[in-house]
Amino acid sequence: MSSAPPDTAAPAAETVPIERTWWDRRGGTVTVALTRLALVAVLLSVWEWSAERWFDITFTSRPSAIWARLLEWHRDGVLWANTWVTLEEIVLGFVLGSAAGALAGFLLASAPRVYRVLDPFIMALYSIPKVALAPLFIVWFGIGTNMKVLLAAATVFFLVFLNTAAGVREVDRGLIDAVRLMGGTKRDIAMKVILPSSMTGMLTGLKVAVPYALIGAVIGELVASNRGLGYLINDAAANFDTAGVFATLVVLSVIAALLNLVVGLFDRWVGRWKPLEART
Amino acid sequence: MSAILRLESLSKQFVKDDVGIVALRDLTLGIEEAGFVTVLGRSGCGKSTMLNLLAGLIPPSSGTVTYRGEPILRPRPEIGYLTQSDTLMPWRDVRRNIEMPMEIKGVPAPRRRERAAELVERVGLQGFERHYPRELSGGMRRRVSLARMLVGDPETLLLDEPFGALDAQLRTDLQAELLRLWEGSGQTVVFVTHDIEEALLLGDRVVVLGRLGRVVLDRKTDIPRPRAADEMRVDPGFVALHKEMTAALAEGARS
Numbered sequence: 123m124s125s126a127p128p129d130t131a132a133p134a135a136e137t138v139p140i141e142r143t144w145w146d147r148r149g150g151t152v153t154v155a156l157t158r159l160a161l162v163a164v165l166l167s168v169w170e171w172s173a174e175r176w177f178d179i180t181f182t183s184r185p186s187a188i189w190a191r192l193l194e195w196h197r198d199g200v201l202w203a204n205t206w207v208t209l210e211e212i213v214l215g216f217v218l219g220s221a222a223g224a225l226a227g228f229l230l231a232s233a234p235r236v237y238r239v240l241d242p243f244i245m246a247l248y249s250i251p252k253v254a255l256a257p258l259f260i261v262w263f264g265i266g267t268n269m270k271v272l273l274a275a276a277t278v279f280f281l282v283f284l285n286t287a288a289g290v291r292e293v294d295r296g297l298i299d300a301v302r303l304m305g306g307t308k309r310d311i312a313m314k315v316i317l318p319s320s321m322t323g324m325l326t327g328l329k330v331a332v333p334y335a336l337i338g339a340v341i342g343e344l345v346a347s348n349r350g351l352g353y354l355i356n357d358a359a360a361n362f363d364t365a366g367v368f369a370t371l372v373v374l375s376v377i378a379a380l381l382n383l384v385v386g387l388f389d390r391w392v393g394r395w396k397p398l399e400a401r402t
Numbered sequence: 403m404s405a406i407l408r409l410e411s412l413s414k415q416f417v418k419d420d421v422g423i424v425a426l427r428d429l430t431l432g433i434e435e436a437g438f439v440t441v442l443g444r445s446g447c448g449k450s451t452m453l454n455l456l457a458g459l460i461p462p463s464s465g466t467v468t469y470r471g472e473p474i475l476r477p478r479p480e481i482g483y484l485t486q487s488d489t490l491m492p493w494r495d496v497r498r499n500i501e502m503p504m505e506i507k508g509v510p511a512p513r514r515r516e517r518a519a520e521l522v523e524r525v526g527l528q529g530f531e532r533h534y535p536r537e538l539s540g541g542m543r544r545r546v547s548l549a550r551m552l553v554g555d556p557e558t559l560l561l562d563e564p565f566g567a568l569d570a571q572l573r574t575d576l577q578a579e580l581l582r583l584w585e586g587s588g589q590t591v592v593f594v595t596h597d598i599e600e601a602l603l604l605g606d607r608v609v610v611l612g613r614l615g616r617v618v619l620d621r622k623t624d625i626p627r628p629r630a631a632d633e634m635r636v637d638p639g640f641v642a643l644h645k646e647m648t649a650a651l652a653e654g655a656r657s
Contacts, residue, residue: 296485296487305507396492
Protein backbone atom coordinates (compact mmCIF):
# COMPACT_ATOMS: atom_id res chain seq x y z
CA MET A 123 0.00 0.00 0.00
CA SER A 124 2.68 2.59 0.81
CA SER A 125 5.08 3.21 -2.05
CA ALA A 126 8.18 2.28 -0.07
CA PRO A 127 8.28 -1.31 1.16
CA PRO A 128 7.56 -1.22 4.88
CA ASP A 129 10.29 -2.12 7.26
CA THR A 130 9.06 -5.54 8.13
CA ALA A 131 11.69 -6.80 10.51
CA ALA A 132 10.57 -6.58 14.09
CA PRO A 133 13.04 -4.43 15.97
CA ALA A 134 15.43 -6.50 18.00
CA ALA A 135 15.20 -5.95 21.72
CA GLU A 136 17.51 -3.15 22.75
CA THR A 137 19.99 -4.12 25.39
CA VAL A 138 22.38 -2.05 27.43
CA PRO A 139 25.16 -3.53 29.52
CA ILE A 140 24.62 -3.07 33.23
CA GLU A 141 27.50 -3.33 35.61
CA ARG A 142 26.46 -5.59 38.42
CA THR A 143 28.72 -6.85 41.10
CA TRP A 144 28.52 -10.39 42.37
CA TRP A 145 26.58 -9.07 45.36
CA ASP A 146 23.98 -7.27 43.17
CA ARG A 147 23.25 -10.49 41.38
CA ARG A 148 23.36 -13.02 44.22
CA GLY A 149 22.99 -10.83 47.29
CA GLY A 150 19.29 -11.53 47.83
CA THR A 151 19.66 -15.30 47.63
CA VAL A 152 22.73 -15.31 49.87
CA THR A 153 21.04 -13.15 52.51
CA VAL A 154 18.04 -15.46 52.62
CA ALA A 155 20.25 -18.55 52.89
CA LEU A 156 22.38 -17.02 55.65
CA THR A 157 19.31 -15.91 57.59
CA ARG A 158 17.94 -19.43 57.38
CA LEU A 159 21.20 -20.88 58.68
CA ALA A 160 21.23 -18.35 61.52
CA LEU A 161 17.63 -19.21 62.40
CA VAL A 162 18.42 -22.91 62.57
CA ALA A 163 21.53 -22.23 64.67
CA VAL A 164 19.56 -20.07 67.11
CA LEU A 165 16.76 -22.62 67.45
CA LEU A 166 19.17 -25.48 68.02
CA SER A 167 21.19 -23.50 70.58
CA VAL A 168 18.09 -22.49 72.52
CA TRP A 169 16.89 -26.08 72.48
CA GLU A 170 20.26 -27.41 73.59
CA TRP A 171 20.65 -24.81 76.29
CA SER A 172 17.10 -24.98 77.65
CA ALA A 173 16.96 -28.76 77.81
CA GLU A 174 17.42 -29.85 81.41
CA ARG A 175 17.08 -26.24 82.57
CA TRP A 176 13.43 -25.73 81.54
CA PHE A 177 12.27 -29.03 80.15
CA ASP A 178 12.53 -32.63 81.15
CA ILE A 179 15.08 -34.18 78.84
CA THR A 180 13.12 -37.43 78.82
CA PHE A 181 10.40 -35.73 76.79
CA THR A 182 12.19 -33.22 74.62
CA SER A 183 15.68 -34.66 74.28
CA ARG A 184 18.36 -32.29 72.97
CA PRO A 185 20.14 -31.70 69.62
CA SER A 186 23.45 -33.12 70.79
CA ALA A 187 21.76 -36.31 71.96
CA ILE A 188 19.88 -36.60 68.68
CA TRP A 189 23.11 -36.13 66.75
CA ALA A 190 24.83 -38.73 68.90
CA ARG A 191 21.97 -41.15 68.25
CA LEU A 192 22.23 -40.57 64.48
CA LEU A 193 25.97 -41.26 64.60
CA GLU A 194 25.45 -44.37 66.67
CA TRP A 195 22.81 -45.70 64.26
CA HIS A 196 25.02 -44.82 61.36
CA ARG A 197 27.84 -46.86 62.87
CA ASP A 198 25.82 -49.95 63.62
CA GLY A 199 23.93 -49.76 60.33
CA VAL A 200 20.45 -49.39 61.82
CA LEU A 201 20.00 -45.99 60.20
CA TRP A 202 20.75 -47.01 56.62
CA ALA A 203 18.98 -50.35 56.70
CA ASN A 204 15.73 -48.77 57.89
CA THR A 205 16.01 -45.59 55.86
CA TRP A 206 16.53 -47.63 52.75
CA VAL A 207 13.37 -49.67 53.39
CA THR A 208 11.22 -46.58 53.94
CA LEU A 209 12.74 -44.65 51.06
CA GLU A 210 12.00 -47.51 48.72
CA GLU A 211 8.38 -47.62 49.90
CA ILE A 212 7.97 -43.87 49.53
CA VAL A 213 9.50 -43.64 46.08
CA LEU A 214 7.71 -46.71 44.75
CA GLY A 215 4.40 -45.54 46.22
CA PHE A 216 4.88 -42.05 44.86
CA VAL A 217 5.82 -43.18 41.37
CA LEU A 218 3.09 -45.82 41.19
CA GLY A 219 0.39 -43.55 42.60
CA SER A 220 1.27 -40.55 40.49
CA ALA A 221 1.64 -42.52 37.27
CA ALA A 222 -1.74 -44.17 37.79
CA GLY A 223 -3.30 -40.88 38.92
CA ALA A 224 -1.98 -38.90 35.96
CA LEU A 225 -3.05 -41.56 33.48
CA ALA A 226 -6.51 -41.98 34.99
CA GLY A 227 -7.00 -38.22 35.28
CA PHE A 228 -5.99 -37.69 31.69
CA LEU A 229 -8.21 -40.46 30.32
CA LEU A 230 -11.26 -39.86 32.49
CA ALA A 231 -11.32 -36.10 32.07
CA SER A 232 -11.13 -36.63 28.31
CA ALA A 233 -14.45 -38.49 28.56
CA PRO A 234 -16.60 -35.88 30.32
CA ARG A 235 -19.73 -37.99 30.38
CA VAL A 236 -18.03 -40.90 32.12
CA TYR A 237 -16.41 -38.47 34.52
CA ARG A 238 -19.77 -36.97 35.43
CA VAL A 239 -21.14 -40.40 36.27
CA LEU A 240 -18.12 -41.41 38.34
CA ASP A 241 -17.47 -38.07 40.04
CA PRO A 242 -19.39 -38.69 43.33
CA PHE A 243 -17.87 -42.14 43.73
CA ILE A 244 -14.38 -40.80 43.18
CA MET A 245 -14.96 -38.05 45.71
CA ALA A 246 -16.28 -40.58 48.23
CA LEU A 247 -13.19 -42.76 47.81
CA TYR A 248 -10.99 -39.71 48.00
CA SER A 249 -12.60 -38.66 51.28
CA ILE A 250 -11.88 -41.94 53.04
CA PRO A 251 -8.96 -41.37 55.41
CA LYS A 252 -6.33 -43.60 53.88
CA VAL A 253 -5.11 -44.56 57.36
CA ALA A 254 -8.39 -46.39 57.80
CA LEU A 255 -7.44 -48.60 54.87
CA ALA A 256 -4.27 -49.87 56.56
CA PRO A 257 -5.92 -52.85 58.34
CA LEU A 258 -7.65 -53.87 55.13
CA PHE A 259 -4.40 -53.61 53.19
CA ILE A 260 -2.72 -55.82 55.77
CA VAL A 261 -5.38 -58.44 55.18
CA TRP A 262 -4.95 -58.14 51.42
CA PHE A 263 -1.22 -57.72 51.02
CA GLY A 264 0.31 -58.88 54.30
CA ILE A 265 2.60 -56.80 56.47
CA GLY A 266 5.48 -56.63 54.01
CA THR A 267 6.64 -53.77 51.82
CA ASN A 268 3.73 -54.12 49.38
CA MET A 269 1.23 -52.93 51.93
CA LYS A 270 3.15 -49.70 52.60
CA VAL A 271 3.81 -49.03 48.95
CA LEU A 272 0.16 -49.39 48.11
CA LEU A 273 -0.96 -47.31 51.05
CA ALA A 274 1.32 -44.50 49.91
CA ALA A 275 0.21 -44.99 46.31
CA ALA A 276 -3.49 -44.87 47.23
CA THR A 277 -3.02 -41.46 48.87
CA VAL A 278 -0.88 -40.06 46.09
CA PHE A 279 -3.19 -41.40 43.40
CA PHE A 280 -6.17 -39.25 44.30
CA LEU A 281 -4.22 -36.03 44.66
CA VAL A 282 -2.53 -36.43 41.30
CA PHE A 283 -5.71 -37.73 39.68
CA LEU A 284 -7.91 -34.83 40.80
CA ASN A 285 -5.37 -32.16 39.88
CA THR A 286 -4.64 -33.69 36.49
CA ALA A 287 -8.34 -34.03 35.71
CA ALA A 288 -8.90 -30.40 36.68
CA GLY A 289 -6.03 -29.43 34.37
CA VAL A 290 -7.54 -31.37 31.48
CA ARG A 291 -10.96 -29.81 31.96
CA GLU A 292 -9.55 -26.28 32.03
CA VAL A 293 -7.92 -26.56 28.61
CA ASP A 294 -8.45 -23.47 26.47
CA ARG A 295 -11.12 -24.21 23.81
CA GLY A 296 -9.35 -21.83 21.46
CA LEU A 297 -6.23 -24.00 21.42
CA ILE A 298 -8.28 -27.11 20.62
CA ASP A 299 -9.99 -25.27 17.76
CA ALA A 300 -6.60 -24.15 16.50
CA VAL A 301 -5.51 -27.77 16.15
CA ARG A 302 -8.82 -28.70 14.49
CA LEU A 303 -8.19 -25.92 11.98
CA MET A 304 -4.82 -27.44 11.17
CA GLY A 305 -6.64 -30.64 10.30
CA GLY A 306 -5.64 -32.35 13.55
CA THR A 307 -7.29 -35.55 14.70
CA LYS A 308 -8.60 -36.30 18.19
CA ARG A 309 -5.22 -37.87 18.87
CA ASP A 310 -3.39 -34.71 17.84
CA ILE A 311 -5.62 -32.69 20.15
CA ALA A 312 -4.95 -35.06 23.04
CA MET A 313 -1.18 -35.20 22.52
CA LYS A 314 -0.42 -31.67 21.43
CA VAL A 315 -2.90 -29.60 23.45
CA ILE A 316 -4.52 -31.46 26.31
CA LEU A 317 -1.43 -33.31 27.49
CA PRO A 318 0.91 -30.31 27.69
CA SER A 319 -1.72 -28.03 29.11
CA SER A 320 -2.72 -30.53 31.81
CA MET A 321 0.90 -30.71 32.95
CA THR A 322 0.41 -27.69 35.17
CA GLY A 323 -2.39 -29.41 37.08
CA MET A 324 -0.48 -32.67 37.26
CA LEU A 325 2.57 -30.94 38.70
CA THR A 326 0.45 -29.23 41.35
CA GLY A 327 -0.79 -32.70 42.24
CA LEU A 328 2.76 -34.07 42.41
CA LYS A 329 3.89 -31.24 44.66
CA VAL A 330 0.96 -31.64 47.01
CA ALA A 331 1.40 -35.43 47.05
CA VAL A 332 5.02 -35.60 48.26
CA PRO A 333 4.23 -35.35 51.99
CA TYR A 334 1.33 -37.76 51.57
CA ALA A 335 3.61 -40.42 50.15
CA LEU A 336 5.62 -40.13 53.36
CA ILE A 337 2.48 -40.30 55.47
CA GLY A 338 1.28 -43.42 53.67
CA ALA A 339 4.56 -45.29 54.05
CA VAL A 340 5.22 -44.28 57.65
CA ILE A 341 1.64 -44.95 58.80
CA GLY A 342 1.89 -48.37 57.20
CA GLU A 343 5.05 -49.03 59.15
CA LEU A 344 3.60 -47.71 62.38
CA VAL A 345 0.63 -50.03 62.07
CA ALA A 346 2.53 -53.20 61.33
CA SER A 347 6.19 -53.77 60.54
CA ASN A 348 9.51 -54.87 61.87
CA ARG A 349 11.72 -52.52 59.90
CA GLY A 350 11.66 -49.05 58.37
CA LEU A 351 11.63 -45.58 59.88
CA GLY A 352 8.05 -45.95 61.15
CA TYR A 353 9.12 -49.06 63.01
CA LEU A 354 12.14 -47.18 64.37
CA ILE A 355 9.89 -44.42 65.72
CA ASN A 356 7.59 -46.96 67.35
CA ASP A 357 10.48 -48.86 68.82
CA ALA A 358 12.24 -45.76 70.16
CA ALA A 359 9.05 -44.32 71.63
CA ALA A 360 8.23 -47.61 73.34
CA ASN A 361 11.65 -47.42 75.06
CA PHE A 362 11.12 -43.76 76.00
CA ASP A 363 14.03 -42.95 73.70
CA THR A 364 12.94 -39.47 72.55
CA ALA A 365 16.35 -38.83 70.98
CA GLY A 366 15.70 -41.84 68.75
CA VAL A 367 12.26 -40.54 67.77
CA PHE A 368 13.65 -37.12 66.89
CA ALA A 369 16.56 -38.65 65.01
CA THR A 370 14.09 -40.58 62.83
CA LEU A 371 12.06 -37.45 62.24
CA VAL A 372 15.20 -35.68 61.07
CA VAL A 373 15.81 -38.44 58.54
CA LEU A 374 12.19 -38.24 57.36
CA SER A 375 12.39 -34.50 56.82
CA VAL A 376 15.58 -34.92 54.85
CA ILE A 377 13.82 -37.45 52.61
CA ALA A 378 10.88 -35.04 52.19
CA ALA A 379 13.22 -32.18 51.29
CA LEU A 380 14.99 -34.31 48.69
CA LEU A 381 11.74 -35.46 47.10
CA ASN A 382 10.47 -31.87 47.00
CA LEU A 383 13.69 -30.85 45.33
CA VAL A 384 13.33 -33.50 42.62
CA VAL A 385 9.69 -32.57 41.94
CA GLY A 386 10.62 -28.88 41.97
CA LEU A 387 13.34 -29.41 39.37
CA PHE A 388 10.96 -31.40 37.19
CA ASP A 389 8.40 -28.61 37.51
CA ARG A 390 10.96 -25.98 36.51
CA TRP A 391 11.93 -28.01 33.48
CA VAL A 392 8.37 -28.71 32.31
CA GLY A 393 7.17 -25.19 33.04
CA ARG A 394 10.06 -23.37 31.41
CA TRP A 395 7.65 -21.62 29.03
CA LYS A 396 5.78 -19.99 31.90
CA PRO A 397 6.36 -16.43 33.04
CA LEU A 398 8.74 -16.30 35.97
CA GLU A 399 6.16 -14.88 38.38
CA ALA A 400 3.83 -17.83 37.76
CA ARG A 401 6.48 -20.30 38.85
CA THR A 402 6.49 -21.48 42.39
CA MET B 403 -17.87 -14.75 -11.41
CA SER B 404 -17.06 -18.08 -9.83
CA ALA B 405 -17.85 -18.24 -6.15
CA ILE B 406 -15.34 -20.35 -4.25
CA LEU B 407 -17.25 -20.02 -1.00
CA ARG B 408 -21.02 -20.00 -1.02
CA LEU B 409 -23.33 -19.45 1.92
CA GLU B 410 -26.90 -20.52 1.21
CA SER B 411 -29.65 -19.26 3.57
CA LEU B 412 -27.37 -19.95 6.48
CA SER B 413 -28.74 -19.78 10.01
CA LYS B 414 -27.15 -20.51 13.34
CA GLN B 415 -28.63 -20.58 16.78
CA PHE B 416 -27.04 -21.46 20.08
CA VAL B 417 -28.94 -23.28 22.79
CA LYS B 418 -28.99 -21.72 26.21
CA ASP B 419 -31.29 -23.35 28.74
CA ASP B 420 -34.64 -23.64 26.97
CA VAL B 421 -34.17 -20.91 24.39
CA GLY B 422 -32.27 -20.82 21.17
CA ILE B 423 -30.25 -17.64 20.74
CA VAL B 424 -30.21 -16.67 17.08
CA ALA B 425 -26.80 -15.50 15.95
CA LEU B 426 -27.30 -15.58 12.21
CA ARG B 427 -30.48 -15.73 10.17
CA ASP B 428 -30.83 -16.60 6.52
CA LEU B 429 -27.50 -15.31 5.26
CA THR B 430 -26.80 -15.83 1.58
CA LEU B 431 -23.48 -14.72 0.18
CA GLY B 432 -21.02 -15.77 -2.49
CA ILE B 433 -17.32 -15.08 -2.32
CA GLU B 434 -15.37 -15.13 -5.55
CA GLU B 435 -11.95 -16.65 -5.91
CA ALA B 436 -8.80 -14.54 -5.44
CA GLY B 437 -10.78 -11.58 -4.17
CA PHE B 438 -10.29 -9.59 -0.98
CA VAL B 439 -13.66 -9.20 0.68
CA THR B 440 -14.07 -7.24 3.87
CA VAL B 441 -17.09 -7.89 6.02
CA LEU B 442 -18.04 -4.87 8.07
CA GLY B 443 -20.39 -4.98 11.02
CA ARG B 444 -20.86 -3.93 14.60
CA SER B 445 -20.06 -6.22 17.46
CA GLY B 446 -22.65 -8.92 17.87
CA CYS B 447 -23.89 -8.91 14.27
CA GLY B 448 -22.82 -12.51 13.76
CA LYS B 449 -19.54 -11.85 11.97
CA SER B 450 -17.51 -14.25 14.05
CA THR B 451 -20.25 -16.87 13.91
CA MET B 452 -20.18 -16.57 10.14
CA LEU B 453 -16.43 -17.17 10.05
CA ASN B 454 -16.69 -20.11 12.46
CA LEU B 455 -19.23 -21.64 10.08
CA LEU B 456 -17.05 -20.92 7.05
CA ALA B 457 -14.09 -22.52 8.81
CA GLY B 458 -16.14 -25.59 9.63
CA LEU B 459 -15.60 -25.24 13.37
CA ILE B 460 -19.32 -25.32 14.12
CA PRO B 461 -22.17 -26.86 12.13
CA PRO B 462 -24.97 -24.58 10.83
CA SER B 463 -28.47 -24.91 12.31
CA SER B 464 -29.87 -24.73 8.79
CA GLY B 465 -28.63 -23.80 5.35
CA THR B 466 -25.33 -24.82 3.80
CA VAL B 467 -21.80 -23.60 3.34
CA THR B 468 -20.00 -24.95 0.32
CA TYR B 469 -16.39 -24.66 -0.72
CA ARG B 470 -15.79 -25.29 -4.41
CA GLY B 471 -19.20 -26.90 -4.45
CA GLU B 472 -18.51 -29.27 -1.57
CA PRO B 473 -20.28 -28.76 1.74
CA ILE B 474 -18.00 -27.81 4.64
CA LEU B 475 -18.54 -30.28 7.45
CA ARG B 476 -15.25 -29.94 9.31
CA PRO B 477 -12.21 -27.68 9.16
CA ARG B 478 -10.22 -28.09 5.95
CA PRO B 479 -6.53 -27.36 5.61
CA GLU B 480 -7.12 -25.31 2.41
CA ILE B 481 -8.91 -22.74 4.53
CA GLY B 482 -6.77 -20.80 6.99
CA TYR B 483 -8.46 -19.03 9.86
CA LEU B 484 -6.89 -16.32 11.99
CA THR B 485 -9.07 -15.86 15.05
CA GLN B 486 -9.54 -12.72 17.06
CA SER B 487 -7.64 -13.99 20.07
CA ASP B 488 -4.22 -15.58 20.09
CA THR B 489 -4.29 -19.34 20.03
CA LEU B 490 -0.57 -19.97 20.01
CA MET B 491 0.51 -22.87 22.16
CA PRO B 492 2.14 -21.15 25.14
CA TRP B 493 4.51 -24.07 25.73
CA ARG B 494 5.96 -23.95 22.23
CA ASP B 495 8.46 -21.40 21.06
CA VAL B 496 7.90 -19.39 17.89
CA ARG B 497 9.52 -21.88 15.56
CA ARG B 498 7.68 -24.87 16.98
CA ASN B 499 4.39 -23.00 16.89
CA ILE B 500 4.88 -22.25 13.21
CA GLU B 501 5.90 -25.86 12.56
CA MET B 502 2.79 -27.23 14.22
CA PRO B 503 0.48 -27.46 11.17
CA MET B 504 3.23 -29.28 9.27
CA GLU B 505 3.80 -31.58 12.22
CA ILE B 506 0.15 -32.58 12.04
CA LYS B 507 0.38 -33.11 8.30
CA GLY B 508 3.40 -35.34 8.86
CA VAL B 509 5.99 -33.24 7.06
CA PRO B 510 9.50 -34.55 7.92
CA ALA B 511 11.45 -32.49 10.43
CA PRO B 512 14.22 -31.04 8.20
CA ARG B 513 11.65 -29.79 5.69
CA ARG B 514 9.57 -28.33 8.54
CA ARG B 515 12.52 -26.45 9.92
CA GLU B 516 13.30 -25.03 6.50
CA ARG B 517 9.71 -23.92 5.85
CA ALA B 518 9.38 -22.40 9.31
CA ALA B 519 12.56 -20.39 8.79
CA GLU B 520 11.11 -19.13 5.52
CA LEU B 521 7.89 -18.02 7.19
CA VAL B 522 9.72 -16.43 10.12
CA GLU B 523 11.54 -14.32 7.61
CA ARG B 524 8.39 -13.47 5.68
CA VAL B 525 6.71 -12.04 8.75
CA GLY B 526 9.92 -10.40 9.94
CA LEU B 527 10.58 -12.29 13.15
CA GLN B 528 14.19 -13.33 12.60
CA GLY B 529 16.00 -13.72 15.88
CA PHE B 530 12.85 -14.58 17.81
CA GLU B 531 12.58 -18.25 16.81
CA ARG B 532 13.39 -19.53 20.27
CA HIS B 533 11.13 -17.14 22.15
CA TYR B 534 7.97 -18.28 23.85
CA PRO B 535 4.70 -16.42 23.07
CA ARG B 536 4.61 -14.73 26.48
CA GLU B 537 7.98 -13.16 25.74
CA LEU B 538 6.61 -11.43 22.64
CA SER B 539 4.59 -8.25 22.21
CA GLY B 540 0.99 -8.42 20.98
CA GLY B 541 2.01 -7.42 17.48
CA MET B 542 4.69 -10.07 17.30
CA ARG B 543 2.28 -12.73 18.50
CA ARG B 544 -0.06 -11.73 15.68
CA ARG B 545 2.77 -12.17 13.21
CA VAL B 546 3.46 -15.63 14.56
CA SER B 547 -0.24 -16.51 14.24
CA LEU B 548 -0.20 -15.19 10.70
CA ALA B 549 2.90 -17.23 9.89
CA ARG B 550 1.36 -20.34 11.41
CA MET B 551 -1.71 -19.89 9.25
CA LEU B 552 0.31 -19.25 6.08
CA VAL B 553 2.66 -22.20 6.60
CA GLY B 554 -0.05 -24.60 5.47
CA ASP B 555 -0.38 -22.73 2.16
CA PRO B 556 -4.13 -22.16 2.46
CA GLU B 557 -6.00 -21.05 -0.67
CA THR B 558 -8.46 -19.09 1.37
CA LEU B 559 -7.83 -16.94 4.41
CA LEU B 560 -10.46 -16.07 7.00
CA LEU B 561 -9.41 -13.23 9.25
CA ASP B 562 -11.47 -12.20 12.25
CA GLU B 563 -10.57 -8.65 13.37
CA PRO B 564 -6.97 -9.80 13.39
CA PHE B 565 -5.51 -6.44 14.31
CA GLY B 566 -8.29 -5.20 16.58
CA ALA B 567 -6.31 -5.34 19.80
CA LEU B 568 -3.24 -3.51 18.49
CA ASP B 569 -2.27 0.15 18.60
CA ALA B 570 -3.02 2.26 15.52
CA GLN B 571 0.54 2.45 14.21
CA LEU B 572 1.14 -1.27 14.52
CA ARG B 573 -2.21 -1.96 12.89
CA THR B 574 -1.23 0.13 9.88
CA ASP B 575 2.05 -1.75 9.61
CA LEU B 576 0.43 -5.15 9.80
CA GLN B 577 -2.30 -4.19 7.33
CA ALA B 578 0.43 -3.23 4.88
CA GLU B 579 2.19 -6.51 5.54
CA LEU B 580 -0.96 -8.48 4.99
CA LEU B 581 -1.52 -6.78 1.62
CA ARG B 582 2.08 -7.39 0.68
CA LEU B 583 1.75 -11.08 1.53
CA TRP B 584 -1.55 -11.38 -0.29
CA GLU B 585 -0.85 -9.47 -3.50
CA GLY B 586 -0.11 -11.81 -6.33
CA SER B 587 -0.67 -14.88 -4.18
CA GLY B 588 -4.02 -15.67 -5.77
CA GLN B 589 -5.49 -16.33 -2.34
CA THR B 590 -9.06 -15.54 -1.43
CA VAL B 591 -9.43 -13.40 1.68
CA VAL B 592 -12.45 -12.83 3.90
CA PHE B 593 -11.53 -10.12 6.38
CA VAL B 594 -13.97 -9.29 9.16
CA THR B 595 -13.74 -5.93 10.92
CA HIS B 596 -15.82 -3.27 12.65
CA ASP B 597 -13.55 -0.50 11.43
CA ILE B 598 -14.83 1.27 8.30
CA GLU B 599 -11.46 2.64 7.37
CA GLU B 600 -9.81 -0.75 7.63
CA ALA B 601 -12.57 -2.30 5.54
CA LEU B 602 -12.11 0.26 2.77
CA LEU B 603 -8.34 0.26 2.92
CA LEU B 604 -8.03 -3.48 2.48
CA GLY B 605 -11.00 -4.82 0.54
CA ASP B 606 -11.99 -4.85 -3.10
CA ARG B 607 -15.52 -5.55 -2.01
CA VAL B 608 -17.19 -4.56 1.22
CA VAL B 609 -20.16 -6.41 2.69
CA VAL B 610 -21.96 -4.60 5.51
CA LEU B 611 -23.82 -6.85 7.90
CA GLY B 612 -26.67 -5.68 10.09
CA ARG B 613 -28.34 -7.47 12.96
CA LEU B 614 -28.28 -11.29 12.72
CA GLY B 615 -26.15 -11.15 9.62
CA ARG B 616 -28.58 -9.34 7.33
CA VAL B 617 -26.68 -8.01 4.32
CA VAL B 618 -27.30 -4.27 4.36
CA LEU B 619 -24.84 -3.32 1.65
CA ASP B 620 -22.63 -5.27 -0.70
CA ARG B 621 -20.48 -3.35 -3.16
CA LYS B 622 -17.18 -3.20 -4.93
CA THR B 623 -15.03 -0.26 -3.90
CA ASP B 624 -12.83 0.12 -7.00
CA ILE B 625 -10.10 1.95 -5.12
CA PRO B 626 -6.89 1.48 -7.10
CA ARG B 627 -3.99 -0.38 -5.52
CA PRO B 628 -1.47 0.18 -4.08
CA ARG B 629 -3.34 2.20 -1.51
CA ALA B 630 -1.73 4.62 0.89
CA ALA B 631 -3.71 5.28 4.03
CA ASP B 632 -2.71 8.92 4.41
CA GLU B 633 -3.60 9.91 0.86
CA MET B 634 -6.76 7.85 0.80
CA ARG B 635 -8.29 9.55 3.79
CA VAL B 636 -8.58 12.88 1.97
CA ASP B 637 -9.68 11.43 -1.37
CA PRO B 638 -13.27 12.54 -2.18
CA GLY B 639 -14.19 9.08 -3.48
CA PHE B 640 -13.05 7.54 -0.22
CA VAL B 641 -14.94 10.10 1.85
CA ALA B 642 -18.13 9.33 -0.07
CA LEU B 643 -17.67 5.59 0.48
CA HIS B 644 -16.96 6.18 4.14
CA LYS B 645 -20.26 8.09 4.45
CA GLU B 646 -22.12 5.35 2.65
CA MET B 647 -20.69 2.72 5.01
CA THR B 648 -21.51 4.78 8.09
CA ALA B 649 -25.11 5.10 6.90
CA ALA B 650 -25.29 1.37 6.15
CA LEU B 651 -23.97 0.48 9.61
CA ALA B 652 -26.53 2.78 11.21
CA GLU B 653 -29.31 1.23 9.16
CA GLY B 654 -28.12 -2.26 10.01
CA ALA B 655 -28.29 -1.47 13.70
CA ARG B 656 -31.84 -0.10 13.45
CA SER B 657 -33.65 -3.04 11.96
